Amino acid sequence: MKKIIFGSIFDKKLKILKKKNLHLYQQIKKTLQFFSKNHRHPSLRCHKLKGQLQNVWSISVNRSVRLLYIEEVSSYYFFDLGTHKEVYA
Numbered sequence: 001m002k003k004i005i006f007g008s009i010f011d012k013k014l015k016i017l018k019k020k021n022l023h024l025y026q027q028i029k030k031t032l033q034f035f036s037k038n039h040r041h042p043s044l045r046c047h048k049l050k051g052q053l054q055n056v057w058s059i060s061v062n063r064s065v066r067l068l069y070i071e072e073v074s075s076y077y078f079f080d081l082g083t084h085k086e087v088y089a
Contacts, residue, residue, distance in 0.1 A: 002072075004036060007079035010067075014081065024065065028081065031061045039076065049088075058087075 006014070018025040031044065040046055045060040049068075058066050066087050068080040080087050 003075040004032065005075050005077045007077060010078045010081055017081075024061070027061050028065070028067070031059065031067065032078075035059060035076075053088075 014025065014028065017028070034041065035044060039059075045058075047058055048054075049056045049058055053068075055070060057069050057071060059069070060066055061081075064083045066082065066084055067078055068087055069076050069078040071077075
């Protein structure tokens, strides 16, 4: 089983979110737990990105919040989170 690793930016944004929006923080934690059990489950709306982000994958927490990660040989490296507009800009 691959490990889930959080980059420093992802971790920092998550800590800030925990203080500002506990409900969204809990949604993200739940999504990550679900991801760890089945990273391709349809409800995550997992998809590979194109263009400048061509080696990056995205999963959805809700209608507007996305988690971005790179799939490596032995891990999933989560490096950014935010609204659709924030992470794809």
